[in-house]
Amino acid sequence: MPGQATQPRRAGSPSPTRAGVPRTSMSERILAAEQRLEALDREREVAAADLTALRERAAAPATERRLRTAYALWLCCPFYPAYALYLGRDLHACLYTLTLGGFGVGWLVDGACLPWYVADYNEPLGYLMRAQRRAAARLFAWRTLLLPARWLLVSASCSLAAALAAAALPVKRLEAAVGAERAAVARLVAGLLGATVGATCACRCVAAVRTRARPQRALFWGALLLSLVLASEEARDKVAEEGVAPSLAAVSLSVAVAAMGGAAFDPSLSPSRGGPAGLAARLLLQLGGVGGVAAVAALSFHLNGDEWLGKDGRKKLREAGAQLHTLYEQLRARSLADHWARSSRDAAEIFRDAAEIFALPRRSASVRAAARPQRHAQGASPTRARRPTCASCCATQATAPRRRSASRRFLDVSRTRVPGDDAATLLGVARDASPAEIKQAHRRLARLHHPDKQQDASREEKEEAERMMSRLNAAKDTLLGES
Numbered sequence: 001m002p003g004q005a006t007q008p009r010r011a012g013s014p015s016p017t018r019a020g021v022p023r024t025s026m027s028e029r030i031l032a033a034e035q036r037l038e039a040l041d042r043e044r045e046v047a048a049a050d051l052t053a054l055r056e057r058a059a060a061p062a063t064e065r066r067l068r069t070a071y072a073l074w075l076c077c078p079f080y081p082a083y084a085l086y087l088g089r090d091l092h093a094c095l096y097t098l099t100l101g102g103f104g105v106g107w108l109v110d111g112a113c114l115p116w117y118v119a120d121y122n123e124p125l126g127y128l129m130r131a132q133r134r135a136a137a138r139l140f141a142w143r144t145l146l147l148p149a150r151w152l153l154v155s156a157s158c159s160l161a162a163a164l165a166a167a168a169l170p171v172k173r174l175e176a177a178v179g180a181e182r183a184a185v186a187r188l189v190a191g192l193l194g195a196t197v198g199a200t201c202a203c204r205c206v207a208a209v210r211t212r213a214r215p216q217r218a219l220f221w222g223a224l225l226l227s228l229v230l231a232s233e234e235a236r237d238k239v240a241e242e243g244v245a246p247s248l249a250a251v252s253l254s255v256a257v258a259a260m261g262g263a264a265f266d267p268s269l270s271p272s273r274g275g276p277a278g279l280a281a282r283l284l285l286q287l288g289g290v291g292g293v294a295a296v297a298a299l300s301f302h303l304n305g306d307e308w309l310g311k312d313g314r315k316k317l318r319e320a321g322a323q324l325h326t327l328y329e330q331l332r333a334r335s336l337a338d339h340w341a342r343s344s345r346d347a348a349e350i351f352r353d354a355a356e357i358f359a360l361p362r363r364s365a366s367v368r369a370a371a372r373p374q375r376h377a378q379g380a381s382p383t384r385a386r387r388p389t390c391a392s393c394c395a396t397q398a399t400a401p402r403r404r405s406a407s408r409r410f411l412d413v414s415r416t417r418v419p420g421d422d423a424a425t426l427l428g429v430a431r432d433a434s435p436a437e438i439k440q441a442h443r444r445l446a447r448l449h450h451p452d453k454q455q456d457a458s459r460e461e462k463e464e465a466e467r468m469m470s471r472l473n474a475a476k477d478t479l480l481g482e483s
Contacts, residue, residue, distance in 0.1 A: 043132070045267070046132045047128075047129065049128055049268065064122045065086060065121045066118075069086065070087060070114050070117070070118055071114060074107075074111055078101060078107050079101070080093075080096075080097065081093045081097070081101075081110070084110070085279075085282065085283075085286075087120075087121045087271060088121055088271030088272055089117065089205065089271055090285065090286065091201060091204060091205055092205040094289045094290065095157065095202065096110075096205075097286070097290050098293055099157060099160065102206070103153070105149055105152065105153060109150070109153065109206065109207055112146060112207075113146070113207050116209060120210065121272050122272075123272065128267050131210060132265050132267065135211070135264070135265035136265070146207045150207045150208075151256075151260070153202060153206045154259070154260055155253060155256040157198045157202035157206075158195040158199045158202065159195070159198075159248075159249060159252040159253075160198065161194040161195055161197055161199075162195035162251065163248065164194060164293070165191050165194025166187040166190050166191035166244060166248060167300035167303075167304055168296055168300045169183075169186060170303045170304070171303070174187075180240040181236045181240045183240075184236070184239045185230060185236070187248075188226055188229075188230070188239075188247055188248060188251065189226070191244070191251060191252070192219070192222045192223065192226055192251055192255070193219075195252040195255040195256070196219045196255055197215075199215075199255050199256050199259035199260075200215045200218070202256075202259075210265055210266055210268075210269045210270070211263045211265060211266070211269075212263065212264055212269060213259045213260075213262065213263045214259070214264070215259075217258050217261075217262035219255075221254050221258035222251050222255040222258065224254075225250060230247075349443075349446070352452055422475070423474070423475035426475045427441040427442060427445065427476065428441055429441045429479070431479070433479070438480060439476070439480075442475075442476040445472055446472060449465050450469060451465045
């Protein structure tokens with residue numbers, strides 16, 4: 001109150017409050033101001049990088065990437081990341097190739113992140129500021145939904161790189177030279193280095209843009225865990241006896257956690273700038289990276305193949321290779337070209353059968369239709385003229401055998417009926433055979449008795465072949481109707 005005197009504050013008592021909120025001390029205010037200044041400095045750096053990028057793009061404009069094209073490449077090329085090369089993510093493409101599409105999960109994750117990748121390449125106005133804020137927030141909707149898959153892929157990449165690096169050392173020679181304990185320690189150290197490299201690459205590529213991992217942080221935490229694992233002599237003896245796989249898995253997981261926790265946003269990692277400009281050079285670098293890893297894997301198998309496969313493992317592997325080669329030769333003998341040729345021949349025979357039944361009546365009808373205008377032009381009546389009858393013509397018609405038309409032959413074939421038992425005997429199949437077996441038997445016999453196969457035969461033989469074909473067709477229809 002105005003009339004009351006204020007009492008002095010005792011030493012050590014809390015500072016007076018205003019509206020129930022305690023006043024902050026001077027050191028806390030200074031710390032908060034310094035943090036705000038650091039945040040403003042980071043934003044100023046990002047804004048300067050954004051301005052530099054805009055100036056470079058204005059000086060040498062690059063072709064913008066389209067989201068529909070990226071999705072088309074993603075959908076049509078799941079076995080090779082052509083969309084990653086399209087978006088300038090060369091390290092991403094190399095890691096995708098080495099892990100066989102991110103173990104199947106990376107393809108789906110990339111499909112969800114493609115809009116993010118396209119925006120990172122095109123760099124619209126203000127993109128770097130927004131990306132920096134998202135990276136500072138660490139948890140936003142896009143990354144939170146993909147966080148389990150990101151953890152899985154980064155951990156798997158670390159484990160794969162650690163196993164490959166640990167397997168590249170000659171185990172037997174190391175054990176003979178320095179002993180089993182030191183050999184196990186050397187393999188664990190090599191696995192730690194491999195896991196650090198794998199984590200550094202995976203954190204930069206998997207569901208992330210312009211992210212730089214800190215290998216020193218990952219290496220420190222991995223080395224700390226490794227020192228705890230190998231702290232006692234009993235632990236080293238246990239690792240030497242049981243193997244390095246459990247300890248290597250633990251070290252890889254710690255490296256993955258440290259790498260993901262220490263990843264930071266780096267605006268200089270632009271996919272549209274840096275690296276070789278030509279596609280041939282980029283593909284050559286991809287081939288070099290994949291070939292290098294494949295060479296390390298082959299060296300590891302050469303050095304430690306007996307330990308992996310066990311006794312007589314190489315012999316069994318050679319036998320498996322010989323079996324695969326035999327299977328390949330069999331498949332080559334029954335190639336698709338031979339199957340296509342057989343199918344073409346079967347289709348040609350079926351077409352000839354259909355042409356014999358249907359095409360000849362149509363052709364004769366077309367010939368008669370073409371002859372009518374000529375008869376009309378000559379003054380003939382549109383009705384069919386009666387043939388002149390005389391003794392010689394009647395005698396000739398009586399003695400000469402009349403050939404049936406194709407339509408009458410078709411009617412005769414359709415009217416022919418063969419009992420079920422006789423039909424099965426004629427086709428050489430069981431009465432309860434499947435439709436595929438019936439058609440196959442009919443096709444085999446039709447190739448032998450078809451009238452087109454009797455070009456040099458007499459008329460009686462051709463007619464006999466026609467009757468046989470009619471019986472075969474009727475037998476097939478009877479059995480197919482029963483089945």
